[in-house]
Amino acid sequence: MLAVLNPLMRLIEVPMKWMQDTLGLKNPAWLFLLPNLILFGLFAFLPVIINFVYSLTGSDGILLANRPYVGASNFDYLLDCGSYVDPNSCRDDFFWRAVHNTILFVILQVGLMVGFSLLTALILNRKIRARGFFRSVFFFPVLLSPVVVALIWKWILQREGVLNAWLEAIGLESFNWLLDPSWAFGWSVFLSIWAHMGFYTLILLAGLQAIPRDVYEAAMMDRASPWRVFRRITLPLLMPTMLVVLVLALIKGVQTFDEIFAFTGGGPGSATTFIIQYIYNTGFAGTPRLFGLASAASIMLAVVLVILTFLQLWANRKNVDG
Amino acid sequence: MSINSMKILLASATAITGMAVGTGMSFAQEITYMCSSDGTECATAREIFDRFEEENPGVTVKIDEVPYKAILESLPVQLAAGDAPDMAKLTDLGGLAQYYLDLTPYVDADYWEKSFGGTLDWYRKGPDDNGIYGLHSQLTITGAYINKTLFEQAEVEVPGPDATWDDWAAATKEVAEKTETQFPMAMDRSGHRIAGPAISAGAKLFNEDGTGMLVDEGFTNYVKKFVEWHNDGTMARDVWAGTGGSSYQAADKEFINGQLVYYYSGSWQVAKLDEQIGDAFDWEVVGTPCGEGGCSGMPGGAGIVGFASTEHPELVAKAIDYLAQEENYAEMTAKTKNIPAHAAVAQKGVEYPDTSPAAAEALNAWAAQVSKISPIAYAYQGYKNNRAMFNISVERITQAIVGELTVDEAMERAKEDLKKALSEVQ
Structure with missing residues (x-):
């Protein structure tokens, strides 16, 4: 084998040596990174710059050449509010309704989901019967397409859906769950938790399994209560993983769009319209297509996401460094 | 057969084939029609365009059947980006007027004015525009x-x-x-x-x-x-x-x-x-x-328009004009169970095939x-x-x-x- 590889390696050695002589010892790394940098620049970095430029332009033109420069007026329009806690006092009330909905959604969805994921992971980490089966069951919704998830729950919750059929069968009155703004919002949170919980459960399960057994054995010898074990051993040792889960769930929560859009269309009214749907409605589904306004909103969202991403990086680093 | 005769025969065959392919290529023209359907609109258009293709050898009308949402949301972006089909059936008649192909130089304008006078304005850019841009195929x-x-x-x-x-x-x-x-x-x-x-x-x-x-x-x-x-x-x-x-x-x-x-x-x-x-x-x-x-x-309803960006304006106009002819328009209206926007077709009345008395009465x-x-x-x-x-x-x-x-x-x-x-x- 070596007899074949050695001449081949020598063949590579020649251009490599030439490259190091020409570019220096450190610079060839950039050469190898170049294809990725070009692709990243073209399809990730450049669109961000274009998006920013669009946010400074107006009109319904698509090409930049047809769009007049309007400065920060799109940002002014979005931020023009009597009070940020009352969307009705804002010039673009849809934007602020979406912001409020997103904040409430993220708080509820992330809080409840991380809590349920932890609980599920703790149960699945115990030696229970059919543990493998239950692990698969909890992870299964993660494999479904968001549209499928939305349709399943729509069929269950609609006026003549499965839930109402059951309610009527047991003598209760049916209810139009998706027509009431509060219920529609509540079910959106539930659906999102149901669809994503499995993923976070899996990460937390891995975190739990990484906790050394001997710590638990020592606690058992000291006759520590299960609650004390959880509070003093499990939770502190799981915290780095929890932090990663929390930040990932936060980012995902802020970006929520597809499944809720297919589930409620953002309604009733704007009760389940989140920030990404606002951007989609403004830039693509509405007439005229206000790309400038949509871009400005997406820039503002990007700032929030960048902060959350840095938080995740910090959490990761903390995790690695212990 | 001697070698020389064979060479001559082979060369002639190659030349003839080459000429045929070349000639064919120069005549073969394909136009794309983006169509969405509430029922049988695209299928009926296909039947009529099949006859159009027979009457115009070398011409192909490719029907790209898409959901209505694509016409509403994707087509305007395609048009703005210069990547539009040659023709399309759409409902935002006035909103996309800036992209329409003016059919006036290629069609009998008097016939169109006489037949579709009431709806031609819906496709125009403004009160001063007298062009002919769209065939109102579906009056609703x-x-x-x-x-x-x-x-x-x-x-x-x-x-x-x-x-x-x-x-x-x-x-x-x-x-x-x-x-x-x-x-x-x-x-x-x-x-x-x-x-x-x-x-x-x-x-x-x-x-x-x-x-x-x-x-x-x-x-x-x-x-x-x-x-x-x-x-x-x-x-x-x-x-x-x-x-x-x-x-x-x-x-x-x-x-x-x-x-x-x-x-x-x-x-x-x-x-x-x-x-x-x-x-x-x-x-x-x-x-x-x-x-x-x-x-x-x-x-309201839908109309068929050509786009100014097409490489085959004459052919697009010819295809739309073919649909606009009284006989074809009457067939299209009857099969799609629509109300005619064509004056003569409306005046003569439409016989709707395979229609129940309730549907005929409703129409x-x-x-x-x-x-x-x-x-x-x-x-x-x-x-x-x-x-x-x-x-x-x-x-x-x-x-x-x-x-x-x-x-x-x-x-x-x-x-x-x-x-x-x-x-x-x-």
Whole structure:
């Protein structure tokens, strides 16, 4: 084998040596990174710059050449509010309704989901019967397409859906769950938790399994209560993983769009319209297509996401460094 | 055969084949038609274009059948990006006028004016534009259907042709109560659909200078009633309150399932209702209720246009002109069960094949509604910014229905939205 590889390696050695002589010892790394940098620049970095430029332009033109420069007026329009806690006092009330909905959604969805994921992971980490089966069951919704998830729950919750059929069968009155703004919002949170919980459960399960057994054995010898074990051993040792889960769930929560859009269309009214749907409605589904306004909103969202991403990086680093 | 003879034969064969391929290539032309269908529109167009291809050897009309949403959302982006098909069937007639191919140099303009005079304006860029841009293939009119069987079962008299919205609301509520039907009334969730009733209630929709106004006393009065009907259960809440944004939502399923007494939609539903209701119950067209502004529905429909970006303008014009010929247009109208926009075809009447007596009666009833259409409704349909007004209507009225805003707040917001939209339109 070596007899074949050695001449081949020598063949590579020649251009490599030439490259190091020409570019220096450190610079060839950039050469190898170049294809990725070009692709990243073209399809990730450049669109961000274009998006920013669009946010400074107006009109319904698509090409930049047809769009007049309007400065920060799109940002002014979005931020023009009597009070940020009352969307009705804002010039673009849809934007602020979406912001409020997103904040409430993220708080509820992330809080409840991380809590349920932890609980599920703790149960699945115990030696229970059919543990493998239950692990698969909890992870299964993660494999479904968001549209499928939305349709399943729509069929269950609609006026003549499965839930109402059951309610009527047991003598209760049916209810139009998706027509009431509060219920529609509540079910959106539930659906999102149901669809994503499995993923976070899996990460937390891995975190739990990484906790050394001997710590638990020592606690058992000291006759520590299960609650004390959880509070003093499990939770502190799981915290780095929890932090990663929390930040990932936060980012995902802020970006929520597809499944809720297919589930409620953002309604009733704007009760389940989140920030990404606002951007989609403004830039693509509405007439005229206000790309400038949509871009400005997406820039503002990007700032929030960048902060959350840095938080995740910090959490990761903390995790690695212990 | 000697070697030399064989060489000559081979060379000749190669040359002839080469010439044939070359000639073929120079004549072969393909145009793409982006089509969406409510029923059989694209299939019928295919049948007619098959004949067109036979009559024009080397020409291929490729039909790209797409969902209606793609026509609404993707086509405008394609057009702006210069990546459009050669021709398309669309409904935003005035909104995309800047991209249309003027067919005037390639067609008999007198024939087109004589046949489609009333609808040609909807495709033009403005009052000074006399070009011919689109073939109105599907004339539609909005209005209502009733479940006649439910009226008979409830022994409630069907309101007459001059009945107002209040008359209909009272009658349908009574029918629903007596027959234990789920919904008395429903209207498709669409700004186009609510425009007819609003015009009938006295809405003017335009300022004196012809720019869009949307909200005035007439419009607000109708919206107040409309919201009230949603709150007291006269109107099916599911349709307007059931979704967000400006998404379209129809109530045809409820009507077909016999859960709805009165369904405000439009003439394009005839084929579907005929096919899916069958003999389950009797239904009929009752048009649009009356108010101080008349008894007007909204005209509309779809048209076939060519785009100026095409590499084959003459061929595109020829293909559209072929569809516009009386015989072909009559066939298209009959097979797709639509109301004709072609004057001669309308005058002679259309015989709809495979149509039940109920559907034939319905189509005739729709045709009779055309004379009631208000000039404001025609102007609204042809107004290039009408889609912005439609979307604003849907979004703001829905907010009033679900209680996010009062009607007055919603109307104030609608005014501001329109001001913003018109300031952004180039």
